[in-house]
Amino acid sequence: MIKFACDSCRRTKAEEDSWILGLAAESIGFKSARREINILSAWADAQAVHPLAVHFCSERCKEKYMLKLFNSEAAAS
DSSP, rough: OOOOTTTTTOOOOOTOOOOOOEEEEEESSSSSSEEEEEEEEEHHHHHTTTTTTTEEHHHHHHHHHHHHHHHHHHHHH
């Protein structure tokens, strides 16, 4: 059995919960790095187990995670 945890608050997903699923990507070039998260239109178990999948229990957790991720990227440049 696979358990999914929110990448922001670590809450565990119950079967009946409606969660937000995204796929993260990072491209590192010679002079720059780029991060992105593509939010999927619906939860899909096949994509939820992808190594680059990100899981959020709420819109608030998604925004908090993205703010932290992209603010740390801006601070590093």
